[in-house]
Amino acid sequence: MSENDLTSSNVLSEAELAFEGALRPSSLSEFVGQPKVRGQLELLLKAASMQNRTPDHILLAGPPGLGKTTLAMIVAHESGQPLRMSSGPAIQHAGDLAAVLSSLVPGEVLFIDEIHRMARSAEEMLYLAMEDFRIDIMVGKGAGATSVPLDLAPFTLVGATTRSGLLPNPLRDRFGFTAHLEFYDDDDLAKVIERAAPMLDFSLDGEGIAEIAGRCRGTPRIANRLLRRVRDYSLVHGTAGDVTAVREALRLYDVDELGLDRLDRAVMNTILTRFGGGPVGLSTLAVSVGEEGETIESVVEPFLVRIGLLTRTPRGRMATQLAYRHFGIASAQESLPLDTL
Structure with missing residues (x-):
């Protein structure tokens, strides 16, 4: 690869990184959707600011791609404090968590993604840290082991989880505020796409925006991903950013009218054809x-x-009559002769 090619590649990489960063709003006023959660967070942060204290610990729960990481960044930005980011799978020992907590500066926001996947020993250490800003560190082993208390700087923990039911009750109860993020409606998704398209230097008409919004499963992350694929299709084929280009691009990437992708259809086809509509167990x-x-x-x-x-039933997953109609498959009930019904 020539030096010019390397330079061009670096420029493109920096442009993509800049786009990713620009997609994330830096304030609650810029954040699209989730009006109830935005209002609750705004009140929580303003009250903390008026009382000159660190905001309460916050738990963000909801499916992937709805903005939990972005909201954690906004909490730090609106509080005027630095942000430390980690994840549950990365904290597999109490010592891992102790190292992070002991290095926090006063007021810092600690974001732990997939917090339900932390090790149990780390969770138990977190109880005391969240309540009293203190942890106990064991020094030595056996009968001579002693517990040494270590004071922590006041901090705000923002935990994100896609499986809030897996969080132990003692940990869940220590969060001062729990936000449940919901899937987005098409109007809010259209606003997300309208905001992102100019950042890609891509012009998309209203019908094209609505077509993408209706196929992105109520998830902003998917909306931005599909927008980029449509942009790529229009760039390569020299087409305008209209609804025809959107449909052709999404057909190429196996995204149907309901937003189902390859894995969705594989799951539904397996239930419908191999297991007669279910019920079928998850494993x-x-x-x-x-x-x-x-x-x-x-x-x-x-x-x-x-x-x-x-x-979802106690016996397993079952397809609905709507699923049979969408996939053009006759259900067992519909295929019975009339005189047997």
């Missing part, structure tokens, strides 16, 4: 489609249930 379904059960449960199922293609 059996995961093996059948070659995907992790957690991915199906946390990424695929919420959307399929929300749009009425799938139901």
Whole structure:
């Protein structure tokens, strides 16, 4: 690769990073959607500012891609404090958490993504840290071991989780505010796309925006991803940013009219054809489609249930009549002769 090619590649990489950063709003006033959560957070942060104290600990719960990380960044920005970012899977020992907590500066915002995946020993250490801004460190081993208290700087913990039910009650109860993020409606998604398109130097008409908004599963992250794919399609094929280009691009990337992608259709086709519409257990379904059960449960199922293609029963997952109609498959009931019904 020539020096010019390397320079061009670096410029493109920096442009993409700049785009990613610009997509994230820096204040609650710029944040699109979630009006109830925005109002609650605004009140919480203003009250803390008026009393010159650190804001209460905040738990952000909801499906992936709805803005939990962005809201954590906004909490730090609106509070005028630095942000420290970590994740549950990265904190597998109490010592890992102690190292992070002991290095925090007064007022700092600590963001822990997927907080439900922290090690149990770290969770128990976090209880005391959240309540009293103190941790106990064990020094030595065996009968000679002693507990040494270590005071911490006051901080605000922002935890994000896609599985709030997996959080222990003692940890959940220590959060002063819990925000439940909901899927976005098409109007709010259209605003997200309208804001992002000029950053990509891409002109998209109203019908094209509405078409993308209707196919992105109520999720801003998916809206921005589909927008980039449509931009790429228009750039390569020299087409305008209209609804025709949007449909052709999304057809190429296997996103149908309801927003179902390859994995969604694999799950539904497996339930409909291989298991006669269900019920089928999660582990059996995961093996059948070659995907992790957690991915199906946390990424695929919420959307399929929300749009009425799938139901969850005590015996397993079942397809609805709407699913049969969408995929053009006759249900067992519909295929019975009239004289047997």
